[in-house]
Amino acid sequence: MSKIVLSGIGKSFGSTQVLRGIDLTVEAGEFVTLVGPSGCGKSTLLRILAGLEAADAGEVTIGDRDVTRMRPADRNLAMVFQSYALYPHLTVAENMMTPLKLRDLGLAGRLPFVGPIFARAEHLRLRKQVHRTAATLKIEALLDRKPGQLSGGQRQRAALGRAMVRNPVAFLMDEPLSNLDAALRVHMRAELSELHRRLQTTFVYVTHDQAEALTMSDQMAVMMNGEILQYGRPAHVYAAPASLEVAKFVGSPAINVLPGEINGTGDLSVMGKTLIPDTRLARQPVSVGVRPEHMTLDPDGPFKGVIRHRENLGSDIFLHAQVDGLDKPVILRSHPRLLAGTGLAEEVTFSALADEVHVFGADGLRQHVAKPSLVEVG
């Protein structure tokens, strides 16, 4: 159990700066997710932590050891790759055996054919270890098969097995679920969380899917353009995004961004309608973020729009309403039963829950709204 500290990590490829001084502390046993759009540097950061890539600046510490200049093999981390990277010519058992062999066996013990004779006891011990791990992952039946004969989910498990088998300090996972089909992905999400609870080992998980970050992690780091924009508990990141970019990235469907304004007396108004009086903010134009679930259909609501599209998910329904003066439709969540009669091209009125709106200044940073009024103002 050791804590992982990344400090001041910088990395450039040619003239493109991929990471700009990243600081990140992962406490022992935490499930940390690095999430961001593709090209934000999250995978590079993970590879630097793994030692597969050298940082231009900064330090990596695992426990008390500075591992910045250490080879990946000496860091005792395990990695699960997006493509699984199983050795195709070896069976699952041999794949899982490989890290053990390379670490625990001497040169003689590693020889093909005669190796098991030279180091018989060792080989038996390692084989037992492989079987124990396989039992944990319920892949004992697959041990004699080659990766080519496995389905995506089974390969995923075999790759996990290869990572788990030598009890590493931490697991690094680079988009491990993105090659699976949707149903399996949701299933594996639960299974990975369960695995983390059982192993109590540190997980550092890279994904571009904010749903994975929200559902699985203890802490999530939202990365964009080589920087960590926000680091915190998923619930907190969702409920109080630190910037407009984070707010837009986290949550699906994406947050609605409405142009707003704070007037001389500190009242926040959106499209001419006062939403929150007396925010104690200075006079400025602002962006107001409202999540779809905080928009409600309301016959007396201040906003009007025409329904352009309905997405019925069964449990929820999302309405895309075209509002005059906005480029993008506003998305509202509702319940299918409440909307039985509403069809396309119909006009609806709605309101926003004033205590759930997020106010962002011109620089994109979250503005603290003092004592938001709980009263909706029309």
Add this chain to the structure above:
Amino acid sequence: MPGSRAYLWFIGPAIILMVLILLLPIGIAGALSFTDYSLGNTSANFVGTENYERIFTRTTYEKMFGATFRYVFVVVPLTVLLGLGAALLIHSLTRFGDLYKTIYFLPVMAALIAMAIVWEFAFHPTIGIINATLERGCGTWLETWDWYAAGCARTFPLWLTDRDYAIWTVAFIGVWQGFGFNMVLYLAGLTSIPRSLYDAADMDGAQSGWERFRLVTWPMLGPTTVFVVTISFIRSFQVFDTVEAFYPQGGGPSKSVYVMMFAIYEKAIQQNLMGIGAAITVVFLGFVMFLTILQRWLVERRTHYV
């Protein structure tokens, strides 16, 4: 549609062509190999397996097999190993890779007949660059090597006309000419190895380049290697141009470079003994067939990963 004959129109042209230009000539060669036919004769006598008996009993053909196998078993391993080595080195380069690729591939593209003339000059005992260079080394520490000392005392070997050296010299030119081709095949194989496997090997604790090679590169090149070895075998069995250029008559000193292709040419074309020429061709076909079937079997058995 049951009863439809449309499929004949789809496979017909290919089958007709294959029969006309491949199967029929092979059949004719097979038939001729049991006769004493000569080009221009209106008829031929059936001689049974006499031609084959000759191939497997006469010393000339013993020499033919000797020369062919010597050549093949020198050229195949060396071209494969050198091709792999050159490919690995070039693949590890970040710059000038294309330059080296071109240099190593040049002999493959060059007309071998022309190259043979150049080599003939290089190996010439008096004006050749090779022996001249070797003579420069006389009087130095190189003379501690007995072979070298003997060369200095008398004269360095007549590479192309000494029967102890001729076949090895021809094999050397075969290696020089052939490994660039294998290098290109291996380069293609190397680029198709996913990067993530090397990352996985690093994470799993592969410390040295050798361990990475053993764990990832070599197994992943398995299918390429089977192909490269087969194609090298077939190409080496086919060696002809160098032999014909160096020794237009007789297949070298004491027939020591009398390789199969040259034997076919000499018997069937120069001496107009179609029967025996056809018989050698059939034997040759047997070798190539055996290698090809072996390759298919290996590919399906051992290296079929996905």
